[in-house]
Amino acid sequence: MGKFSKKRGKASPEVSTASLPDIIFMLLFFFMVVTVLRDSELKVDVVTPQATELTKLQEKSLVNYLYIGKPKDKYRDTYGTKPRLQLGDKFSTVEEIPIFLEKHKVKVSENKRARITSSLRIDGKVTMGIVQDIKTQLRKTGQLKVNYSAKQKAEK
Amino acid sequence: MAKTNSRDRMKNEINAGSMADIAFLLLIFFLVTTTVVEDKGITVKLPPWSEEEVDPTKLKTRNVFSVLVNASNQLLVRGEPADIRQLRERAKEFIMNPRRQEDLSEAPNKAIISLKNDRGTSYETYLEVYNELKAAYNELWNEEAQKRYGSDYSDSMPITKKREIKSAIPFVLSEAEPTGFGEE
Numbered sequence: 479m480g481k482f483s484k485k486r487g488k489a490s491p492e493v494s495t496a497s498l499p500d501i502i503f504m505l506l507f508f509f510m511v512v513t514v515l516r517d518s519e520l521k522v523d524v525v526t527p528q529a530t531e532l533t534k535l536q537e538k539s540l541v542n543y544l545y546i547g548k549p550k551d552k553y554r555d556t557y558g559t560k561p562r563l564q565l566g567d568k569f570s571t572v573e574e575i576p577i578f579l580e581k582h583k584v585k586v587s588e589n590k591r592a593r594i595t596s597s598l599r600i601d602g603k604v605t606m607g608i609v610q611d612i613k614t615q616l617r618k619t620g621q622l623k624v625n626y627s628a629k630q631k632a633e634k
Numbered sequence: 635m636a637k638t639n640s641r642d643r644m645k646n647e648i649n650a651g652s653m654a655d656i657a658f659l660l661l662i663f664f665l666v667t668t669t670v671v672e673d674k675g676i677t678v679k680l681p682p683w684s685e686e687e688v689d690p691t692k693l694k695t696r697n698v699f700s701v702l703v704n705a706s707n708q709l710l711v712r713g714e715p716a717d718i719r720q721l722r723e724r725a726k727e728f729i730m731n732p733r734r735q736e737d738l739s740e741a742p743n744k745a746i747i748s749l750k751n752d753r754g755t756s757y758e759t760y761l762e763v764y765n766e767l768k769a770a771y772n773e774l775w776n777e778e779a780q781k782r783y784g785s786d787y788s789d790s791m792p793i794t795k796k797r798e799i800k801s802a803i804p805f806v807l808s809e810a811e812p813t814g815f816g817e818e
Contacts, residue, residue: 495651495654498653498654499653499654499656499657502654502657502658502661503657505661506657506660506661506664509661509664509665509668510664510668513664513668513669526675527757527758527761527762529675529676529761529762529765530765530769531676531765531768531769531772532674532675532676533674533675533676533677533789534673534674535673535674535675538673541673595677597673597675598675600757601757602756602757602758602761603756603757603758604756604757605753605754605755605756605757605816605817605818606751606752606753606754606755606756606757606760606812607753607754607812607814607818608818609757609760610753610812613680614683616680617680617681617682617683618683620682620683621680622679622680622681622682623677623679623680624677624678624679624680625675625676625677625678626675626676626678626761626764627673627674627675628674628675628676628761628765629674630674
């Protein structure tokens with residue numbers, strides 16, 4: 479009996495929150511590592527198709543993104559429903575690709591320029607016509623490393 | 635009196651209670667401004683641009699595995715309608731030609747895959763076909779690596795080994811200018 483009363487007297491009822499910041503910081507660092515800054519707002523709908531033979535893109539800074547898909551609902555009035563190309567954060571034409579690539583190139587140090595990859599984020603429903611035009615333009619510009627963005631297909 | 639007071643204050647720790655709140659704010663900021671990376675895809679090396687047209691008639695027909703995809707996403711493999719599910723197996727058989735058939739490729743390093751699509755082909759189908767052809771090569775590379783070195787083909791292999799396998803079974807895929815029959 480005496481034991482119980484003694485204990486209750488000593489123990490302070492508060493849980494220590496001193497380690498809480500550390501836990502939150504750990505979470506913070508985790509998210510900082512696994513995520514990237516959102517660089518551009520998507521103006522086209524892109525649902526990439528599924529594939530099995532995927533390779534991972536290595537260095538983020540060496541990748542430029544080309545989005546192709548139908549304009550999102552709020553842009554339909556001005557841009558129609560035909561698939562369009564988006565470079566950076568605005569709708570573009572195929573002719574603007576070389577300038578876009580050049581702009582990205584100058585930001586990359588010279589010894590790494592050969593490893594620049596273009597990631598083509600193309601909606602599965604898009605027809606090959608526009609894709610072909612873009613491929614031709616990329617070949618003419620000399621940007622030959624291309625990655626067709628796709629999702630991992632579940633194995634049967 | 636004043637002295638003892640200040641000594642008492644020095645004993646006090648900085649209140650770290652708000653630290654968690656600050657960290658939470660930072661965390662939420664990062665959650666909002668970032669996206670989770672899903673940077674995966676099929677890596678392709680495009681051929682350099684040249685004005686000259688390649689003349690496919692120079693190649694022996696037995697060495698060419700032609701795949702045509704039309705605007706309604708149907709496949710024509712070596713002149714016959716085919717199903718995409720059989721494409722991988724057919725491509726593998728064509729490249730290796732295990733039974734030394736007359737109409738399949740002479741040797742793996744002479745095999746050429748020719749892919750042609752229409753401007754109206756859907757990108758989904760195109761990528762599926764491309765994926766199957768690439769998968770065929772990947773499986774063959776794996777088999778070759780197993781035979782030679784007893785391990786699967788992977789990017790972490792020594793470059794010399796990778797080169798040997800790739801020179802035995804080179805990945806040659808030529809893409810012709812697409813036809814323009816279908817509606818875009």
